[in-house]
Amino acid sequence: MGGKAVNSCLVLAPQIRGQEILTIEALEKNGQMDRLQEAFINNSSIQCGYCTPGMLMSAKALLMANSTPSEEEIKIAISGNLCRCTGYNKIVNAIKEAATQLVETIE
Numbered sequence: 575m576g577g578k579a580v581n582s583c584l585v586l587a588p589q590i591r592g593q594e595i596l597t598i599e600a601l602e603k604n605g606q607m608d609r610l611q612e613a614f615i616n617n618s619s620i621q622c623g624y625c626t627p628g629m630l631m632s633a634k635a636l637l638m639a640n641s642t643p644s645e646e647e648i649k650i651a652i653s654g655n656l657c658r659c660t661g662y663n664k665i666v667n668a669i670k671e672a673a674t675q676l677v678e679t680i681e
């Protein structure tokens with residue numbers, strides 16, 4: 575919401591008035607997945623997928639604000655999400671990969 579990751583269950587409807595809202599459904603455009611989604615697949619960061627929407631949106635908000643996050647910044651950004659399948663290394667690696675591709679696109 576407004577470029578920041580929020581817990582939708584903690585946001586009251588009136589709070590979204592005038593805010594830009596980005597949901598996981600908007601990551602795919604014209605049949606093309608977002609680089610984060612592709613990186614999650616490439617790094618086997620998805621098993622049951624239960625945590626994946628939150629992980630992706632937390633990572634998207636991070637990369638929108640900081641295209642060159644440190645590993646610590648990535649871990650902090652996803653710290654509100656729990657994954658019981660992959661552990662966190664694969665997810666962190668996927669976000670690093672997406673960030674690297676983002677920087678290469680900018681350069």
Ligand code: FES
Pocket residue numbers: 619620621622623624625626656657658659660
């Ligand atoms: S992939 Fe299953 S909880 Fe994260």
